[in-house]
Amino acid sequence: MKFLxxxxxxxxxxxxxxxxxxxxxxxxxxxxxxxGLPTISWDFLSGMxxxxxxxxGIYPAIVGTLYLVLGAxxxxxxxxxxxxxxxxxxxxxxxxxxGIRLAIITLAGVPSxxxxxxxxxxxxxxxxxxxxxxxxxxxxSFMILPTIIVSSEESLRxxxxxxxxxxxxxxxxxxxxVYKSVLPFALPGMFTGSILGxxxxxxxxxxxxxxxxxxxxxxxxxxxxxxxxxxxYHLYVLATQHPDTEKVLPMQYGTALVLIxxxxxxxxxxxxxxxxxxxxxxx
Amino acid sequence: MNTWQDKAIHTILVGAASTSxxxxxxxxxxxxxxxxxxxxxPGFGHLFHTKWIPVSFKEEIFGIVPLITGSxxxxxxxxxxxxxxxxxxxxxIAEMGTLxxxxxxxxxxxxxxxxxxxxxxxxxxxxxxxIIKEIFNLNTGLTGxxxxxxxAFMAIPTVITVSxxxxxxxxxxxxxxxxxxxxxxxxxIxxxxxxxxxxGIIAAIMLGTGRVIGETMAVLMVTxxxxxxxxxxxxxxxxxxxxxxxxxxxxxxxxxxxQALFWVGIFLLIMTFGLxxxxxxxxxxxxMR
Numbered sequence: 249m250k251f252l253x254x255x256x257x258x259x260x261x262x263x264x265x266x267x268x269x270x271x272x273x274x275x276x277x278x279x280x281x282x283x284g285l286p287t288i289s290w291d292f293l294s295g296m297x298x299x300x301x302x303x304x305g306i307y308p309a310i311v312g313t314l315y316l317v318l319g320a321x322x323x324x325x326x327x328x329x330x331x332x333x334x335x336x337x338x339x340x341x342x343x344x345x346x347g348i349r350l351a352i353i354t355l356a357g358v359p360s361x362x363x364x365x366x367x368x369x370x371x372x373x374x375x376x377x378x379x380x381x382x383x384x385x386x387x388x389s390f391m392i393l394p395t396i397i398v399s400s401e402e403s404l405r406x407x408x409x410x411x412x413x414x415x416x417x418x419x420x421x422x423x424x425x426v427y428k429s430v431l432p433f434a435l436p437g438m439f440t441g442s443i444l445g446x447x448x449x450x451x452x453x454x455x456x457x458x459x460x461x462x463x464x465x466x467x468x469x470x471x472x473x474x475x476x477x478x479x480x481y482h483l484y485v486l487a488t489q490h491p492d493t494e495k496v497l498p499m500q501y502g503t504a505l506v507l508i509x510x511x512x513x514x515x516x517x518x519x520x521x522x523x524x525x526x527x528x529x530x531x
Numbered sequence: 532m533n534t535w536q537d538k539a540i541h542t543i544l545v546g547a548a549s550t551s552x553x554x555x556x557x558x559x560x561x562x563x564x565x566x567x568x569x570x571x572x573p574g575f576g577h578l579f580h581t582k583w584i585p586v587s588f589k590e591e592i593f594g595i596v597p598l599i600t601g602s603x604x605x606x607x608x609x610x611x612x613x614x615x616x617x618x619x620x621x622x623x624i625a626e627m628g629t630l631x632x633x634x635x636x637x638x639x640x641x642x643x644x645x646x647x648x649x650x651x652x653x654x655x656x657x658x659x660x661x662i663i664k665e666i667f668n669l670n671t672g673l674t675g676x677x678x679x680x681x682x683a684f685m686a687i688p689t690v691i692t693v694s695x696x697x698x699x700x701x702x703x704x705x706x707x708x709x710x711x712x713x714x715x716x717x718x719x720i721x722x723x724x725x726x727x728x729x730x731g732i733i734a735a736i737m738l739g740t741g742r743v744i745g746e747t748m749a750v751l752m753v754t755x756x757x758x759x760x761x762x763x764x765x766x767x768x769x770x771x772x773x774x775x776x777x778x779x780x781x782x783x784x785x786x787x788x789x790q791a792l793f794w795v796g797i798f799l800l801i802m803t804f805g806l807x808x809x810x811x812x813x814x815x816x817x818x819m820r
Contacts, residue, residue: 262622266620338541339548351551359800366561374561451647
């Protein structure tokens with residue numbers, strides 16, 4: 249009996265440790281929701297910022313983040329899906345395959361601020377795009393590329409071999425097989441991966457810090473060569489660079505809430521979709 | 532058999548897949564390109580000075596040693612906090628919790644993984660740092676420890692997800708054999724399953740560590756950013772990532788300061804690259820089984 253008690257004591261200890269994480273994260277979310285909600289209003293969401301962000305709204309930052317994310321996805325999605333199709337359906341074991349895999353792993357581990365340096369060196373300076381939506385989107389797209397590749401490949405590999413073999417046996421070419429028999433079943437999973445990527449791109453600050461983000465710019469961009477404000481950077485500026493950070497605390501909480509709602513909404517959608525499709529397709 | 536269309540598509544796919552290699556090469560090339568001439572003027576050895584005083588009327592000093600120790604201090608502390616939470620959390624989710632707990636905890640952990648670092652940094656600034664200041668009776672709550680706690684929480688999802696995967700992939704037979712021999716549930720978990728999953732757990736810790744070293748915004752906001760050589764967790768420290776983020780906006784392009792910041796980036800890249808490659812070796816070990 250004594251032996252059993254010791255066992256359950258340890259299990260409970262591990263349970264406490266695990267739920268401590270939940271409590272802290274729950275507290276973080278709750279704190280931001282409770283203190284952020286009073287700031288949220290139509291004016292806050294659709295108005296221009298005034299007095300370097302101390303008053304007014306965050307509309308240009310929301311629009312800026314939207315543009316950056318759309319730009320990043322437009323580049324990373326086709327590239328990532330094509331890479332995943334190649335790795336899963338075409339690639340033979342060999343040097344090229346190994347090289348690509350090593351490159352993806354390396355990309356996934358590159359710190360976000362290093363992506364920022366790279367974007368600064370390549371897009372802003374070398375290509376002469378300047379600090380612009382174009383530079384920022386391209387930098388972000390490279391950052392989310394590994395996420396999209398890995399989850400797309402996973403969903404391609406989940407399609408049973410039999411579908412491919414049946415298609416090939418009927419005389420279809422390789423591409424016809426991939427296009428007609430594999431892709432339709434893998435697409436939901438591929439899009440799920442890209443939603444996770446979008447969530448990451450929307451919340452990242454470090455890469456856009458050096459390539460696009462504007463401190464205070466109370467108007468909308470007119471072309472892809474313009475600078476924009478972005479939600480995460482706006483929060484950073486309000487929280488650390490503003491001369492009177494105490495006074496703008498409500499604005500900080502409001503911005504944090506909007507950012508977190510967007511990102512958590514995207515992630516939750518992706519997670520639920522993934523679980524849904526995992527259940528639905530049973531081979 | 533192959534039509535021209537198939538060949539064209541094959542070529543396109545090879546091209547797309549090779550872009551990843553190209554991007555990695557470009558990253559190394561462009562970081563190197565911007566940093567290169569620092570080797571002769573003012574000289575590579577300057578990087579190993581123990582002071583980082585990039586802006587000065589007398590003499591500018593670009594010693595990245597205090598930045599590296601700053602990063603290592605914060606990372607080390609974060610790993611100490613991250614490992615018990617991450618590994619025990621993974622063990623609980625994989626082996627101890629009920630199915631409904633699992634279905635709640637796993638998505639919850641993924642939500643934590645998705646919270647933007649700037650939001651975590653903001654939370655650290657307005658909630659955690661006053662607490663740290665109060666508890667340890669300090670002048671400021673902006674310390675290496677504050678940063679480490681935040682970073683640990685950001686890396687815990689990585690550690691849990693990868694460790695849990697490793698634990699799940701331990702063959703059922705190990706479990707059954709251990710239980711059949713009369714071992715208790717806990718003995719089975721800690722003497723059989725965890726040792727069998729160890730390569731994967733080590734990989735998880737290394738991947739988490741890579742995230743911690745490379746994390747920028749949270750540390751920039753809460754560590755106080757004083758570039759000094761210290762091992763005191765209650766001191767203000769400045770990490771490599773925070774230095775780049777804070778100073779890059781204000782330097783003249785092409786100046787020594789600018790080049791030194793790219794060197795910081797190169798060292799950072801080498802560190803995370805090394806950690807990643809070794810982690811993959813460990814991951815292969817358990818995936819081979």
